[in-house]
Amino acid sequence: MTAATAEKATDDPHGYSARHLSVLEGLEAVRKRPGMYIGSTDSRGLAHCLWEIVDNCVDEALAGYCTHIGVTMHQDGSFEVVDNGRGIPVDIEPKTGLAGVEVVMTRLHAGGKFGGVSYTASGGLHGVGASVVNALSARVDVEVDRDGATHAISFKRGLPGEFATPGPEGRFKKKSGMRTIRKVAKKTTGTRVRFWPDLQIFIKDATVEQSLVMDRMRQTAFLIPGLTIDVRDERGEEVVEDTFRFDGGISEFCSYLAKDAEIIDVLRLQGRGHFTETVPVLDDQGHLTPTDVERDLEVDVALRWGTGYDTVTKSFVNVIATPKGGTHVQGFDRALVRVLNEQLRATKLLKNGDENVIKEDILEGLTAVVTVRLPEPQFEGQTKEILGTSAATRIVQQVVGRELKKVFDNPPRGQKQPLRAVLEKVVGAAKTRIAARTQRDNQRRKNALENSALPAKLVDCRTADDRSELFIVEGDSALGTAKLARNSEFQALLPIRGKILNVQKASVADMLKNAECAAIIQVIGAGSGRTFDIDAARYGRIILMADADVDGSHIRCLLLTLLYRYMHPMLEAGRVFAAVPPLHRIELIKPKKGQDKYVYCYTDGELRKKLVEFERKGQRWKEPVQRYKGLGEMDADQLAETTMDPQHRILRRIRIEDAEEAAKIFDLLMGSEVAPRREFITAGAAELDIERIDT
Missing domain, CATH: 3.30.230.10 (Ribosomal Protein S5; domain 2)
Structure with a gap:
């Protein structure tokens, strides 16, 4: 590249060269990017400035030189922190030629906490605390009691000097070095720092809440047994003061x-x-050397x-x-x-x-x-x-x-x-x-179950309106007959094998693992338990169709227990029914005109009554009278006529008149406590008609 070309590139307004780089010296970097040092320029950052000054006093207390700290929040918005520690050094630091106070307040990464000689344990570490507060303050006044005198210096936005008048807006003369303002006893030592936050840096509403300061100072007093901390807030209509000291420590x-x-x-x-x-440790030549x-x-x-x-x-x-x-x-x-x-x-x-x-x-x-x-x-x-x-x-x-x-x-x-x-x-x-994890897993399993495809054994109907009925059928043998007997327009069938799980005794997890219970919840499609939504139910009615024997009664009871515990609203709405299949069939010999050849009886009492009636009328019947052992013994026409055809069937609606009493009965008959159930059976044994027992 020629010299002319290089000169042209340098003058290029759209180029990028060394003259575009900014070098921030001293405390300029802090004022340019305050968030890097105090986190933010709102109330949180302002509080951080106060903590930086307080922490310097606390370090003196940790080292065993300070027994008292005072924090004052003045009415003019300034903050003052006082301690009776050793006082910041006021003698000349040889490398810079400045007083120790001026070095601490104006130079980043300068302080007594690097070499491990002045402080074995401290809160300030990076040597930027006091200097950062100085950089972000419109005015800082520092007074140090040491060597029989009070030494003072002021700063305006990080520059050392002297104010002629009170407050941050007073006349300021830039001047390096300390000034002696009074004599004190030789044994008197300590440091006083008062700073006015710079409103050019902090947002207008930035403030330090009184409760925050009280909590922080109380906490510090707990952590350093024997340290006394006074807090004074002059900002309100009344001055608030408190003192913290705790000898019991943490x-x-x-x-x-x-x-x-x-x-x-x-x-x-x-x-x-x-x-x-x-x-890294500085050696005598000023080089950083890695040291163990x-x-x-x-x-x-x-x-x-x-x-x-x-x-x-x-x-x-x-x-x-x-x-x-x-x-x-x-x-x-x-x-x-x-x-x-x-x-x-x-x-x-x-x-x-x-x-x-x-x-x-x-x-x-x-x-x-x-x-x-x-x-x-x-x-x-x-x-x-x-x-x-x-x-x-x-x-x-x-x-x-x-x-x-x-x-x-x-x-x-x-x-x-x-x-x-x-x-x-x-x-x-x-x-x-x-238990909570198990409950969550069960809920996830339940949701997955409710959202999965319908079981293959479901024989569904074509309509989905209020007329639709779901028959829960006992056994696959009855299912075959029921398929032929049903009206496929609005009657659906779901077979179950034998006796389902007694959910009154089982956990939710066991219930969801049970194939029959899971299939019923899936098919009804409205969820279960607390998530059950009756409006989402796929069928207007649920009809339990089991054999007219003891096992059939037990199966109905188990199904009702499932519905009561996990689909309660269906029972409350009166949408659950029990089919009533016949128990006996009488086949008449040469029935009279208009008389049905087959007469169905639903109870033993009804059978006896019919037989007496036929005998009185001289009507003969075929012996023996057929007793149905199960639904599978009926052909499709008989099942439709007696149990499934809405024109002829008998249904028992399952109602809950007294929910509390129903809960007690379910718990008594189906719960895990055996003794109450045994007492119930024993007490009712005398009322049982022995002839009704199938033995």
Whole structure:
């Protein structure tokens, strides 16, 4: 390419060259992309700025130098955080030539938490907290009590200097370096930071709710026993103040979080572990060198089980909340599952062949606070919501597993029975889960069954209006005769083999597995149980057609039990009938004019009455009188005339006049309790006509 060509390409307005690249220096990057550092520019991001300043004070408390923190929300929209820690260094940092405060507030990734010397465990890690707040504030005032004096410096949108008047809009003179404003006692140390959020950055409605600050400060006081935190809100019509101090630590926090009655006292599980981590470290020449560093990780867990079903788990790393968990919570969960399963097997609450309990079973009714402390933890993102240090999983699992096993093996005084109650609660939760899963599987199976093709043995009719009738026929032999006897326009036939399942005793799963019950539900086509829709039923009437004997009565009873339990609306609507086939047939010899040759009787009493009547009239009949043992003994004409032809048949409508009484009768006659049924049979035995028994 010639020089002329290169020059032309550079001047090309549509080209892309180095002059199009932007280089953001210092805190410009934070102001350009604030969401990258604080998540958002709404109320959540504003609260994050306050937490960044508070967390610096908390780190001093963790290190053992701070016993008091004050948080004030001023009426002018500014926030002030005060502590009595060592104070941010005010001497000159040799590499930059700036005071320590100015370095911390204006340089990204600068602070006392990188080398592991100033803080063994801290919430701030990346050295961007204070500098990010400074970049996103219209004004920041910092005062440090140290070395017998109060040192001060102000910043306007990240630039150091001095304001001549109060407030963020006052006259500002850009100036580097600290100024001394008063003398204090040599032993007096601490830091005061007040910042006014920049309205050019945050949305108009961004605010930090009082309740959010109160909850956060209460939580911090729980996590650092002996630390006193004062909160003051001056923004409303009345000033609201509160003080938090909890000497009981996370045990007290666990009790505070739990809303249900306890099954067991709060258990405290503590321990520590070691791991090696490879991190880049600056050498004397300013080069980053990968170095193996030995780390200590402290584990402190408080947990208790209550009578409720909700789970509350709070996790923290160096008192920084990790609402989305992380590797430490994974270790805690794994330890719980392993130890609880071992104890359930040891106490025989879980037998051979039983499924292991899972995390969800164990967490039911559990309140837990999981805290770990370690230098330079690895988080996913500046917002520190998830711990990523992989070694935490192993160490927390080991500590929690070991200490929890000790509790179960050697229960504290008075805790043996409560520990047993915890195991029983976990087993109960597992059984409930398995039952719910079974119910879902049954529902899926039922839906698949209801939507599948109709069974091949169905002999369907041509019409689908209210006239349509479904005859549920006992046996294949009767089906052959019924096919010839029916009116195919509106009468459908479904044969069943023998006695179907007694669904009063069986579970839903067993009912759906039964071929006969499944076929009946499929053919009617309106679902079953709670999902039954009577408007979707394929037939206007259901007619039970069984033999006129004891077995036939039993089959009708079993079918009615199925209809009562799973298709109740059909009975309520009066759309279920029982066919009444004849029991006897009298064949007359030389019948008189207008007299039928065959006379059908439906009961033994009716037969006796007819025979007496014929004898009185001198009418002879063929002996012996035929007694039908089943529907299959009739020919098609006889079955049509006596049982299926609407012009001549007799149907009994099955009604439920008293639903409660009907439920009791079904439970008595068909339920799983044998004793009440035996009493019923014994009590009614004296009323039975022995001659009616087929023996």
